Amino acid sequence: PRPLSSWAQNISPSPTLAVDAKAKALLAAGEDVLNFAAGEPDFDTPEHIKEACIAALKSGKTKYAPTPGIEPLRQAVAERYAAEYGLKVASSQVVVSPGGKFSCYLAIMATCSPGDEVIIPAPYWVSYPEMVKLAGATPKVVLADDTTGFLLTPAMLEAAITPKTKLVVLNSPSNPSGAVYSRAQLEALVAVAVKHNLYILSDEMYEHLVYDGATPTCVAALSKEAEARTIIVAGFSKTYAMTGWRLGTLVAPAPIAKACAEIQSQQSSNATTFAQYGALAALKEKEKTAAALKEMMTAFDRRRKFLHAELIKIPGVTCVLSQGAFYLFPNISSFGLKDQEFCAKLLEQEKVAAVFGSAFGAEGYLRLSYATSDEILAKGVARLAKFCASLK
Numbered sequence: 356p357r358p359l360s361s362w363a364q365n366i367s368p369s370p371t372l373a374v375d376a377k378a379k380a381l382l383a384a385g386e387d388v389l390n391f392a393a394g395e396p397d398f399d400t401p402e403h404i405k406e407a408c409i410a411a412l413k414s415g416k417t418k419y420a421p422t423p424g425i426e427p428l429r430q431a432v433a434e435r436y437a438a439e440y441g442l443k444v445a446s447s448q449v450v451v452s453p454g455g456k457f458s459c460y461l462a463i464m465a466t467c468s469p470g471d472e473v474i475i476p477a478p479y480w481v482s483y484p485e486m487v488k489l490a491g492a493t494p495k496v497v498l499a500d501d502t503t504g505f506l507l508t509p510a511m512l513e514a515a516i517t518p519k520t521k522l523v524v525l526n527s528p529s530n531p532s533g534a535v536y537s538r539a540q541l542e543a544l545v546a547v548a549v550k551h552n553l554y555i556l557s558d559e560m561y562e563h564l565v566y567d568g569a570t571p572t573c574v575a576a577l578s579k580e581a582e583a584r585t586i587i588v589a590g591f592s593k594t595y596a597m598t599g600w601r602l603g604t605l606v607a608p609a610p611i612a613k614a615c616a617e618i619q620s621q622q623s624s625n626a627t628t629f630a631q632y633g634a635l636a637a638l639k640e641k642e643k644t645a646a647a648l649k650e651m652m653t654a655f656d657r658r659r660k661f662l663h664a665e666l667i668k669i670p671g672v673t674c675v676l677s678q679g680a681f682y683l684f685p686n687i688s689s690f691g692l693k694d695q696e697f698c699a700k701l702l703e704q705e706k707v708a709a710v711f712g713s714a715f716g717a718e719g720y721l722r723l724s725y726a727t728s729d730e731i732l733a734k735g736v737a738r739l740a741k742f743c744a745s746l747k
């Protein structure tokens with residue numbers, strides 16, 4: 356047979372989905388696996404959101420919808436940015452897509468051409484470099500390790516910029532490190548992007564999952580200059596436990612939003628119509644949604660503190676207590692194993708599934724998701740401690 360395309364040959368499949376799938380397959384085969392690899396809340400979607408979707412389905416919302424989303428949802432998204440961040444956008448600047456992942460892809464496809472460079476701070480969410488490659492552009496990875504709390508500094512950004520740089524990706528709170536940038540830190544990064552006339556993809560997927568009184572920052576709301584160059588990606592998956600619904604949003608200056616909608620019109624058409632009515636309820640029935648989120652956040656925060664406290668007791672492990680998302684990213688470089696080997700052995704010997712840091716562009720770390728039960732966390736971290744002791 357003739358060779359497959361250069362796209363097919365150059366793509367790296369998602370390692371996080373692969374590790375999670377392997378853990379789930381072992382579980383299904385009856386193995387006692389403790390899964391720390393999942394990038395999704397262990398909670399179910401709140402009832403009122405499901406009910407709204409069921410009602411929409413029953414009332415015949417089963418047809419194509421406008422490509423960029425049903426108008427009431429686009430309006431509700433616009434209203435939410437005004438209410439939460441004072442950012443005034445028109446509903447025409449909102450695109451509802453089949454997942455935050457697809458929103459990121461649209462943002463990259465709308466701004467990057469072959470030959471352009473995209474700056475991606477590492478540790479990064481696994482899909483950014485692959486999406487940049489799919490657009491024919493070149494990822495430029497800049498590592499911000501635990502010595503800076505996984506935060507890119509303006510000097511690091513400045514040093515990575517070349518005349519070809521078109522876009523910089525920011526992701527706060529971060530997957531995989533959980534790091535949250537302060538408003539001042541983001542302002543300083545935006546100033547560099549403005550100086551060099553870069554677009555900004557601000558992936559704010561975990562904006563509502565912040566702890567210790569940290570506040571999320573909407574990058575586009577920082578200034579008029581920020582707004583003019585920023586594409587905000589957000590969604591429903593993580594905040595409202597809706598990963599399987601496949602819905603995401605993006606908000607951008609009108610010409611970029613229009614380009615994203617046009618690309619979507621040729622790639623997927625609209626996101627599932629009746630699912631959008633569920634998302635609408637998530638935004639409109641504010642009290643019920645806030646109560647459900649509060650319950651999840653209480654559990655996440657308890658688990659975050661517990662997991663961190665246990666991790667730093669393990670000789671040889673260090674760990675930043677990050678303030679966002681539902682991940683910790685402990686440093687395991689002292690054990691003298693490559694992180695991929697560390698994870699493979701951890702799964703084999705102790706039946707604990709975690710994703711290796713190098714999947715996120717940062718060798719020497721593990722990504723542990725604490726979006727799992729207290730019981731699994733306690734057992735899993737005990738097994739991890741046993742495994743680490745066996746390596747010493």
Ligand code: PLP
Pocket residue numbers: 394453454455456457459480526529530558560590591592598601602603
């Ligand atoms: N952005 C980040 C940083 C993520 O971690 C994820 C999910 O893992 C997404 C975007 C995409 O979310 P979804 O496509 O499930 O809405």
